[in-house]
Amino acid sequence: MRNLNDFGTSSRWSNFSHLYIERSAKEYPLTRRIRERFAKACVVEIDDYKTVFARPRQRFQAQKESMKLILAVKKDRFLYDGSGNSQNFSFEDFHYNTLMFNCVYNCDYCYLQGMYPSANIVVFVNLEDYFIATREGIRDRSNPAQPFYLCISYDTDLLAFESVVPYCRAWIEFAREEPDLLIEIRTKSAAYRAIRDLPPTGRVILAWTLSPEPVAARYEHGTAPLNRRLEAVRSAIDDGWPVRLCFDPVLAVPSWSALYGDLVEEVVQRIDPAAVRDVTVGAFRLSKDHFQRMRRQRRDTPLLYGEFMQEDTTVTYPAERREEMTAFMRKRLGDHFGEERIFAWT
């Protein structure tokens, strides 16, 4: 008999070894495309994505090392109101949608760990239903003097997954047809090349989250290094896209002021501030529920331990620290971008 402890080597499935496909999603073009892309994956037919995604007692971080892909048809709620933890850029009609659940990246501070029961990626394949709902949203918006502002990469990183699910491309083409729509696509990827063949449009803002390289390398697992993000930013600006730079979250890591100060200097050396549409700044913050759930499963990262305070339903740094960080970033960025283009969460 072999000793059971002798099988020492870890043997895990790679990401997307299995495709779970809702019966109703089988015939969608995107489903067929993904099946071709992952031709060797084991396909499991399911009735409803929740029977896989919402199983009890799943382990988010264990699944992160072997993510599965779940293809589903979204039945309702194609638009959500923007969260109070996000900037609305003074748009009264601020919405987001969930084309995907979860993200290919694995940032230590990511609230998805506290929001979803699973790290598996759900892709909703019925894109046309989202377009219909968005057209209705545009038509019924409360302030016709402003565009309908929609974040499509909100609880995910859509551009990072563009080679598998070409939704950024589809939404850019959709935005061209909708004069009252303004879309934000936010990413930590360098995958701009996946949409670079498209002519730019003023109805789509390409937004990059930027972190000091030591922070990105240590805490933003799988994301593009700062250098490559900045290359992508510059390419997008050169091609004529409206670009937003997001210094959000700003993290209270040791020597944070030196790290983020250097970041701002590196950015303005490589990117012409005048060519940037706007800039966002926000200290690390989470909903209380997400924070508590994250702490239960992440007992290995300093980002979730230390001095925090609760304000209503939001957990963030103590007010003094937060104000210091925000003021520091506003000042450093303001020197280059001007106060009027800086949007800060305070």
Place this chain on the structure above:
Amino acid sequence: MPVLLAIALHAEARPVIERFRLKQDASYDLPVFRRDDVWLTVTGTGSMKSAIATASLLARVERDEDTVLFNLGIAGHTQQAADGPVSVGDRFLAHKITERSTGRSFFPDLLARTPLAESVVTTVERPLERADGGTVEPGLADMEAAGFYQAAATFLPPHRIGCVKVVSDHLETRRLDKNRVGELIAGALDEFEAAIAAYRSVRDGRQDVLTGADLQLVEDIRDRLRLTVSRHRMLSDLARSYKLHNGSDLPDLTRFTHVSVKTRQEGDAQFERLRDILSVE
């Protein structure tokens, strides 16, 4: 790191008992065999019996976060004999378990890569006949998996539950000889062991920065200071914060395991001292 096995028939269990050199433990109401951290229960036939025995075993064994639980047994296959790639003796790991009586399906979480091929398993109430083979999803048909899985999933994460089936027939309802059942299971044991090992190699997630000794120290302090559940959690998080931010071991806190407090105020004062020591600001 217990390995728990739920097997319906003695004929199926015998080769496993021999392979792992298990001994019967007569202190249980149900047939239980064990050695070291391997436990096997013979559940009896049928979904309900499998669920009861599985739950009973899980309730009795001291589990840790690395516990794995497997169901192993024979099953029929919907494919016609010699009409496809599946043959008697082939073994599969279930990636979908459907309970025919309710139509509900369950999905073990397949994080571990094993040498086993995968299949759907449909659990039926009585042996499925060839003529009814088309009434279930193509794949395996057994009589326990759905009950086993539902009981197991009440206690364990889905990536620690495995269901391995050995093809015994192509829905010909002839009775199988016990020795033949044993041979089929014995032929699958190398792969079954490898599957167990693969499951055990998967960690639940990121490791707690607090070691077992740290956690014990925190518990000792909790007991001495009569901390509430909330304060205990705060102390644990303060200790984590200290280690994570300083990159060092905890400071010497043993004096807090010797103090005695008589009032809540005394406990609060000691807690504040701890908070000062562990503060990273």
